Each structure stands twice: as C-alpha cells, then as structure tokens.
Amino acid sequence: GAVVSQHPSWVICKSGTSVKIECRSLDFQATTMFWYRQFPKQSLMLMATSNEGSKATYEQGVEKDKFLINHASLTLSTLTVTSAHPEDSSFYICSAPRRLAGPSTDTQYFGPGTRLTVL
Amino acid sequence: GQQVMQIPQYQHVQEGEDFTTYCNSSTTLSNIQWYKQRPGGHPVFLIQLVKSGEVKKQKRLTFQFGEAKKNSSLHITATQTTDVGTYFCAGSRSGYSTLTFGKGTMLLVSP
Numbered sequence A: 001g002a003v004v005s006q007h008p009s010w011v012i013c014k015s016g017t018s019v020k021i022e023c024r025s026l027d028f029q030a031t032t033m034f035w036y037r038q039f040p041k042q043s044l045m046l047m048a049t050s051n052e053g054s055k056a057t058y059e060q061g062v063e064k065d066k067f068l069i070n071h072a073s074l075t076l077s078t079l080t081v082t083s084a085h086p087e088d089s090s091f092y093i094c095s096a097p098r099r100l101a102g103p104s105t106d107t108q109y110f111g112p113g114t115r116l117t118v119l
Numbered sequence B: 001g002q003q004v005m006q007i008p009q010y011q012h013v014q015e016g017e018d019f020t021t022y023c024n025s026s027t028t029l030s031n032i033q034w035y036k037q038r039p040g041g042h043p044v045f046l047i048q049l050v051k052s053g054e055v056k057k058q059k060r061l062t063f064q065f066g067e068a069k070k071n072s073s074l075h076i077t078a079t080q081t082t083d084v085g086t087y088f089c090a091g092s093r094s095g096y097s098t099l100t101f102g103k104g105t106m107l108l109v110s111p
Helices: none
Strands: A004-007 A011-012 A020-024 A032-040 A045-052 A065-072 A076-081 A092-097 A107-111 A114-118 B004-007 B010-014 B021-024 B031-037 B044-049 B054-058 B061-065 B073-075 B085-092 B104-111
Touching: A004 A092, A011 A020, A011 B031, A020 A032, A020 A092, A020 A114, A032 A065, A032 B073, A045 A065, A045 A076, A076 A092, A107 A114, A107 B031, A107 B044, B004 B085, B010 B021, B021 B104, B031 B073, B044 B054, B044 B061
Parallel strands: A011 A114, B010 B104
Antiparallel strands: A004 A020, A020 A076, A032 A045, A032 A092, A065 A076, A092 A107, A092 A114, B004 B021, B021 B073, B031 B044, B031 B085, B054 B061, B061 B073, B085 B104
C-alpha cells in the first residue's frame, strides 16, 4: 500500500533555532501534500497545503514566514519551523493524497509524524 | 467555513460493549472519511463513504453516511481492547479538496 515517511520522527531544539521536517511519498507521486499540527489530546489542525511547483497555501492564522514550506519534487515536501519557540512544540504530521481507482475522491495517507519539542 | 463536529469526545466502555461515535457537518459533504489514531501514533485511514445513505462494514465496524450527506456514524460491535484509540471523521466538500477533521472521539476499552 501507499506509504508516506517523515523525518525526523522526533526532535528537540533550543528556542530561536530552526527545524526542518521532511515528508516523502515512497511509492506514489503527490503534487499536493498537507501539513497538520496536533496538540496533545486534540484533533489535527490543517496548517497549509504544499503544492509542487508553486507556493504553499496557508490556513488562516498560520504565519507563512514562520512555517516555511517547500515542495521540492513530486515526492518530497519540507516544513521548516523558523525561530522556534516553546509554544511551537507539537506533533507535526504530513499527508499525501492518492487518487484510487473507482471513487472520484482522494484517500489521505499520513506520515508517522514528527514530535517537536522546543526548550 | 466548514465545520465538522464529533461526539462524544470521550467514551470508556467495558470489553464486549458496543460503541458509537457521531459526526455532523455544517455543510453538505462530497465524501467522509474515518481514521483511527492509536496513542502515540498517526492517523490511519479506515474507510471512505461517498454515496448518500451508504453503509459499509468492516468486521465489527459499521460506517454510515446520512441521506443528506451531512452526518455520519461509526459503530463498533462488541469492543475489544485493540479498539482503543481516537477515531476521527473528516469531510470534504469536493472529492479533491482539503479535509476538515472532527475533534475525534477517544475510546478506552477496559478488559
């Protein structure tokens, strides 16, 4: 089946530093990928839509200069948290849609997530 | 904007009891998807419903999509401890648009 990987799986960094998270679709191409953030015991909140070959689309309230997204290829999207602060500590999850034969809809395949802790 | 509400937020059952979580959208949906997230894990796709009034079954899990395509439910018959996790519904207004997730229902099953 479709697999989406994320790297790193966890990261601890100092306040003020930047952290890059990679999301890869391993056996299919994804022109679009989604980045979510999940705080403990809460639901997934969509942060932005990453588009291959064009700028990312950010959800309302998400700072595009703080959360830099680059969709470098059809199988790779990166999220860089710049000047991280403790309030940025969260579980960051990416997903890539895959269009299955039959229903005219996409199925989302989620990466394993990256747990970011900012000290 | 589109809102997806899910209830209950939490349910604790004894093994063998049934469990149901309900999902309601403020707008008509093109499709609804259900995901399960185990503690410490990531969401895993369970099923997708597309047609009005659709009912799908996966072993002990029964998924239903309302006639108006604005609500859905997931019912687990005779829960097992392996069913523990948070169940999310997610809807989209068109087949290829972004998903809006409900807040999830956390299920705890005691042996």
